[in-house]
Amino acid sequence: xxxxxxxxxxxxxxxxxxxxxxxxxxxxxxxxxxxxxxxxxxxxxxxxxxxxxxxxxxxxxxxxxxxxxxxxxxxxxxxxxxxxxxxxxxxxxxxxxxxxxxxxxxxxxxxxxxxxxxxxxxxxxxxxxxxxxxxxxxxxxxxxxxxxxxxxxxxxxxxxxxxxxxxxxxxxxxxxxxxxxxxxxxxxxxxxxxxxxxxxxxxxxxxxxxxxxxxxxxxxxxxxxxxxxxxxxxxxxxxxxxxxxxxxxxxxxxxxxxxxxxxxxxxxxxxxxxxxxxxxxxxxxxxxxxxxxxxxxxxxxxxxxxxxxxxxxxxxxxxxxxxxxxxxxxxxxxxxxxxxxxxxxxxxxxxxxxxxxxxxxxxxxxxxxxxxxxxxxxxxxxxxxxxxxxxxxxxxxx
Numbered sequence: 447x448x449x450x451x452x453x454x455x456x457x458x459x460x461x462x463x464x465x466x467x468x469x470x471x472x473x474x475x476x477x478x479x480x481x482x483x484x485x486x487x488x489x490x491x492x493x494x495x496x497x498x499x500x501x502x503x504x505x506x507x508x509x510x511x512x513x514x515x516x517x518x519x520x521x522x523x524x525x526x527x528x529x530x531x532x533x534x535x536x537x538x539x540x541x542x543x544x545x546x547x548x549x550x551x552x553x554x555x556x557x558x559x560x561x562x563x564x565x566x567x568x569x570x571x572x573x574x575x576x577x578x579x580x581x582x583x584x585x586x587x588x589x590x591x592x593x594x595x596x597x598x599x600x601x602x603x604x605x606x607x608x609x610x611x612x613x614x615x616x617x618x619x620x621x622x623x624x625x626x627x628x629x630x631x632x633x634x635x636x637x638x639x640x641x642x643x644x645x646x647x648x649x650x651x652x653x654x655x656x657x658x659x660x661x662x663x664x665x666x667x668x669x670x671x672x673x674x675x676x677x678x679x680x681x682x683x684x685x686x687x688x689x690x691x692x693x694x695x696x697x698x699x700x701x702x703x704x705x706x707x708x709x710x711x712x713x714x715x716x717x718x719x720x721x722x723x724x725x726x727x728x729x730x731x732x733x734x735x736x737x738x739x740x741x742x743x744x745x746x747x748x749x750x751x752x753x754x755x756x757x758x759x760x761x762x763x764x765x766x767x768x769x770x771x772x773x774x775x776x777x778x779x780x781x782x783x784x785x786x787x788x789x790x791x792x793x794x795x796x797x798x799x800x801x802x803x804x805x806x807x808x809x810x811x812x813x814x815x816x817x818x819x820x821x822x823x824x825x826x827x828x829x830x831x832x833x834x835x836x837x838x839x840x841x842x843x844x
Contacts (some may be wrong), residue, residue: 496599518552585615626652736772805834
């Protein structure tokens with residue numbers, strides 16, 4: 447995976463509901479094996495989001511084919527999705543435990559799909575079913591009615607409920623997000639090209655409303671990218687939306703799913719520039735001496751001077767950028783003298799000239815300390831974060 451997640455940094459997710467994971471399931475429809483009509487019906491119900499009717503069929507198929515990862519992943523997600531309609535906490539917990547067990551079994555059998563990983567991530571968080579979506583009671587009521595319609599596969603009723611919820615609470619991110627998602631699902635199965643395009647455009651309008659409410663949540667950006675890529679084959683436009691998702695929440699694994707699928711879809715190898723920082727000063731090229739001395743200065747006094755409100759030293763974005771910038775300056779002098787530079791040094795010099803060293807560090811060399819500086823950097827430098835992902839990570843130039 448491209449992104450480096452700090453070892454102890456855990457994504458603090460907003461309320462996790464079934465629609466939050468929906469587009470992780472947007473893989474090609476699984477086909478029936480050996481003309482198995484029951485399997486075909488179960489998968490069609492699943493693809494239509496009719497989880498209520500799909501559940502008993504998937505349970506039966508899982509008994510017949512206990513190692514079929516297609517059935518196991520769909521069953522696990524369906525158990526998770528249908529849990530939102532269970533009012534009794536103990537019964538809901540039992541359903542969620544069952545979902546987790548099925549998904550883990552699928553994973554143990556070789557399932558590494560985004561759907562399974564995303565659902566397991568969601569299941570690792572506390573059950574938030576009882577947490578209100580909105581402080582406005584009527585808005586919360588309508589969004590829950592939308593969820594209940596959604597798990598029955600009644601997308602039109604769900605759409606009406608989500609729309610009404612947003613009217614009642616114009617700041618309700620999930621209402622706009624889920625309304626757009628209903629248009630996406632309707633468009634995804636539409637066979638008429640003109641109608642499909644119209645539905646995908648409407649999905650985009652609703653995702654834009656969610657982004658206007660909160661641009662620093664990744665989901666609406668990513669969903670919009672999916673609509674553009676899977677529904678309209680808009681290569682460049684979808685790339686930009688997937689990049690925006692990462693800029694919004696780079697340390698959330700789900701944010702990278704869309705861009706990864708984009709690269710696979712269009713045959714683009716995604717990669718950060720090669721930068722190999724020596725692990726030991728004794729083994730390093732002398733050009734790295736400024737890196738070592740700069741970091742030592744930050745540990746001894748510069749961090750305290752630059753962050754007077756923090757009582758304890760931490761590795762910061764400012765420190766790492768200053769250290770790499772010192773290397774870039776030293777390496778540039780060596781290049782002028784005719785010395786052949788390593789790819790690492792050439793890349794450091796290039797990114798420094800482009801003003802993208804900080805963006806590189808935040809995406810590719812992040813640790814727990816540096817991650818704490820991300821929000822402040824994004825607030826003032828969103829365009830540099832976009833540029834780095836567009837010009838380096840997603841560029842298909844050799």
